[in-house]
Amino acid sequence: MINRRHFLKHSALGAGAMALAPSFHQLFAAPGANGIPKRFIFIRKSSGIRPLEMALPSFSKTDKALDEKKQALEVDLDGHELPNWLRGLESHKANLTLLQGLSAKMSENIHYSFSSVMGCFKSNRNTLSAIKRTTIDFELAKLFPSPFGHVELSFAQGRTGIVSGYSAPAPQTRNYCYADPETARNELFKSVLNPEAVNSDNDMLSFLQSKEGLKISGIQGPEKRRQEMQVDSIDVIRKRNRKLLGMSESLAKHLPELEPVHADGGLNASTPEKQAAMTRVLVAALRAGLTNVVTYTIDDLGTPITGLPGNETDRVGIHPLGHDEAFGGVPAWKTREQIRISHVNQIKTIVEELKATPEGPGTMFDHTMIMYFPENGETHHGIGLESPFVIMAGDQCQLDLGGRYVRLPVLGVEGHKTLGNWYTTLLNAHGNPIEHYGDLDLEMARKKLDQVGPIKQFMG
């Protein structure tokens, strides 16, 4: 007999029946030790974050020199001023870590990294066969199952609807994502908004279950076991659908409202409006318990930008901005900064919304980590020498993070850490004892420097 555990073990692939969800394969929430799951939000941005843009303006002379020379450094954020674009997080500094010095050479860089920044492999310009492993977000989603398992949201290329994403639920498998707030809302809350679609799936599954079940009587041995397994698998999915339908009432309470401008993909919505609406859906999905892991591609080089301060009436492109080519008379660097500020505003909203949501003895944010990072390293044409991370971590986060500016030793020297080390840290801290996640760095390997395992200073 197949059991729940067996099913989940074998359900790591693909999307699900009911809502054309990107990763609808895990129904049963597995709470953490105190009954509350951990949550992870990965926010991918394009066009790099220059390491100097993250440097603290109020660094002491010594720290500034160390930082510029890319030497190891750790500074308490308390008493320090944040860079202008990060000021939105000023009141949450205790939860903030600015992590510098990770390298990402095993990932693809330059303009795009596609799946690779979250999988630590070369993505061969987004070809399917190059997807070497399950990306980190899906690995974490396995540890904290939920009805949707994992949700991917994306503004990449300015598309709308359900389109291919960058996360990978398994090798050589590409996830799907919701590319506009309305689609995300309709799909995530489908059992509330369109229960008929769910019911018709169940008609089909019921027919298949009965048809396949009839075959059992005519066979024996291993084939009989096989057939029973298949029938049970169908049954599990039916139960999963029924359970989600049963959750409709509680889901309805969290149904986010969207303004009319987001109808039909929201082609006329401004960038701040789109981001705010997507953030609302994201927070609603977390509050409703539909998922514990979200990957949010907040932009890529093809995302149209409009309505930011300075460019209120223009539409600008991130790719030309990365080449210092500007629009509307506004220098490119100013617009780039405004883009980052708009991102930080979303992080701030998520933090504050989750902090305002009670959970257990604290709030939802206590168990949440938000990671904001460039998909392609340190500049518009990143080479992966550095891959800066802005991390917001709740008080119950299982890592020793918060209130710090950390610069790790640069690539190629003793003690340097890669993106793979960072992801290994996340996995090890949350129950996956993997020795090392991702491809190794070849320069570290060439120099015979240790590069395997978690970043010990972050392990709680």
Added chain:
Amino acid sequence: MPYLPDLRSLPFSAVLPTLLIILTGGARAEENGTQSPPPFAYSDKIFDLVETYCLDCHDETQKGDIRLDDLGALALTKRLDLLNRVQEQVYFRHMPPPKKEQPVEHERQALLAFLSAELAKNDASTLEGKLQKPEFGNYVDHDKLFSGEYRDLPPFTDDRRWLISEFIFNAKFQRILLNRTTALWNKKRVEVMGGINFRDFSLTNPFLLPETSGVRYYANEDLTGGHLSSMLTNAQKASQYLTETLVPKHRKSKTPFLPTVVEILELEETHLALLASRREFLNHHIERICAEIHGDRHEELLPTFVPVVLKPLPTLQDGEKYKRAPMNVSTNMLKKLEADRLVYHTLSDPDFAHLSDDEFREYCERIWFFRGDHERTIQSRMALLREYVPDFREIAEQNSRKIKKIVYQPLPDEEMLAIREAILKHRKKGDFYSEIIEKCLSDWEDRFARQREEAGPPSDDLFARLIDELSLLILERSPTPVEANDYLSLVKTYTNKLGRRKAVQKLMQTFILASEFVYRSEFGTGPADEHGRRMLSPRDASYALAYALTDQSPDEELIMAAQSGRLTTREDYEREVKRMLARRDIHTLIDPVLADKNWQDNVTQLPIRKLRFFREFFGYPAALKIFKDEKRFGGDRLANATNRVVSEADRLVGYLLEKDQNVIEELLGTEKFYVYHDGNNERMTEASEKIKRIYAYFKDTGWEHFGYPELAKHIEFLRQEPMRSINPDNLKSGNRQGDGLKLFKKSLTSITARLDKGQQDAPPFDLYRGYGSDFMPGENVAKLWGFRKDHWTWSASQPAAVANRKGMLTHPAWLMAFAFNTETDPVRRGKFVREKLLAGTIPDIPITVDAQIPEDHHQTLRNRLASATENDDCWKCHELMNPLGYAFECYDDFGRFRTEESLEYPENLIEKRPDEAKDRNHLIDLRDIYQTLPVDASGHLTGTGEDVLDGKVQNAVDLAGRLAKSRRVRQSIIRHAFRYFLGRNEVLSDSKTLIDAELAYLESGGSFDAVIVSLLTSDSFIYRKAPEN
């Protein structure tokens, strides 16, 4: 289950306990706070055996943390886990250890029977499952299989279903979704099988095979919830694509795709087409139609024009710079804003030539405003026009001929009437044009929906035809009457709930989700013979044969043979197998990974599964996935070199299979290889000759000192022998790497460097290193073979001899695949030889072992490995691998031949070379220079069973030569071929099949086709038997 000296054949009753020694020890379980486990007992007889052979080490001394004298004290799960481990150790004869006293055969069997029975009580035995895996295939005694002792046992395979492979999954959906893939073959674009990408969307392939060498595709995998979850989404996407894209696309063709679906959706499609046509017409001409309808009132019905407000251009502060986005960006943005058509049409229309820039902007804005475009969109367009009108005007003038005018062409009268009526009905004062259009369309949509409702559901007859049509498309057969009836009820339910289109989609999904779609069916039919075996049903046989050699469903001849009763004898099978093996009219992509990398030399005309057997057996495609350091490679374009070396390994295998003589010996012992060669000797010779002609012509001209006038004297020659990017008629033109003169000198420098050293044939790589490839990419493959590009004994006619190489095991592709990122891997290389070629077995690594090669910056890898493995505990396994793997130490981890091993540690650095070359050219070598130690590649071959072959070997070349001569190696490869084509491990009752296959190989002069024919016409393949519970 075929005959196997396995656990189930043992006489359980003989060992059932008569006198039980109760070893229950509930205390420990209680300590653990668990429920008391069920009692456990050895019989007297079994306890004696355990005491004699096990308890010396595994009593309270607990060697390896294992204790067998108090199993009853363990919690049930721990006890079952331990019993499983003991069962494996005893079954695989790893225990007792060789130095200890061994049980006689009947004692070992009695112990196994006891363990099996004990595990069976809880349905917990894992050994049977393991034995079905390919990596455990060698545990069936090799000598017994080929001894002839078991030749009289009747071979058969169990009735079974076999989960489709990743390749069959792709082929099925490519077929169903009419997806065509093309690739280059002999410089022509041809349609190929084996594509994995779809034009408009992607599917999730849940049937990926494990990435191991050997046999990857086996019939022991089950359909799980994971597969099903993925297939649900795949089915949804495929059904939408079928009904919403493919069916409408082919609806009007002479032979429409899925005609019954067309018929069912006919009314809806007609309505959709009408709506689309009216929408398009109105989008272009609504202003004109409205003006015609409303005449003088038209203007007053329009909304009041309100121009958008733009943010003023900011003033730059001191020192601030503003770099306006270039033209290509702005034109692209104009297109994204869907403003390009109006802008270019107006700017290229002589009627509007009089408009100033401001007048033009206002003209556009008014059009967009009255059309009802969103204010923000208009703002973005106007902001763009504010900065770029002069540039757009220039583009429009340059391209005026290409810009097609939209000419007013009224629709048929009845359509125009419907449009006029709707506009009259719906237009209100102040309406934007888009609002009028949407109101009209909404009205028509409602009307059409009512018409469809009045038409009623499709008839039962139409549904029956639909069911038949979809069943044929997806399951490739008509439904049985009972199935047809079931599906009829289902599709009616769907239609009632969802409407026609969704119902058709749902029915498609139902077929795709049937187990029959994802499982290959292989069942016997007809009367059983004296052994209880039945022949495969003709339909199942046709699929079994098709999938044995290809990833496609049966071809037409095979279908006909099955349907006309010509697939019922061994001779029928033989005829069809030989026919399919001889086909050369199908082109197939060899490797989807290479195709994804846009690698063109990737097509074969051989039956793909024949070629794939050897590429998977050797496992060299893994070289594509290993992550190597470009600097250690020595230069750039490592990826191209890796792609080429793998595709040239494929070419070599293909060449030897096409020759089909002494295939196994040649694969292991050939000294001829393809190196930077596309297999076409004529083309390669011509390309090489051209370089030699250029060299000979300019050699003594003093070209190094040419200026334009001197070069211009040779224009006629340059016309005859075009050189890369040099335009003889405009020597000052060129590319980003220089003008004609500079490129000429770059080329001559490269040519001279190659040919001044007495090279006979010039490898025809590009004349200089530039972007892309002028002739053929991957010339850096030379570095993997250890050749300098300026000193390369290349042959235009290949395969050609390469020094220090012998067979596939010395091919750089294989050597890279069996290496670490930065080091060689003697253990894995030796394991391959032991298991794949010598039919040996090596136990799993004990979980307590932390397999690490110690670091020592002054020792070779061999010495470091030896220090860690040549001790008592490790050596019992490692002696089966290391002495074989050491022989390959004459190649580094890129597969380059070497006599010295570079000690790549910082303290051994002799010369640091730059990480990036300033001027990338063909001759760069960026490898840092380190101190070295001499390589010791001597090894030791054991296990061929032939004294003349076993013994000390000098290096891999020596080893490969001996392996190529070994009978056991030949037999081992035939065993793997059996597993590959039968999808299961061989057992003793397959002895006749294997002996016959070897005989067929020998009698045919080493034809692998003969092996395939023998296997696919064997009783093991043809005969099936129902498995027992």
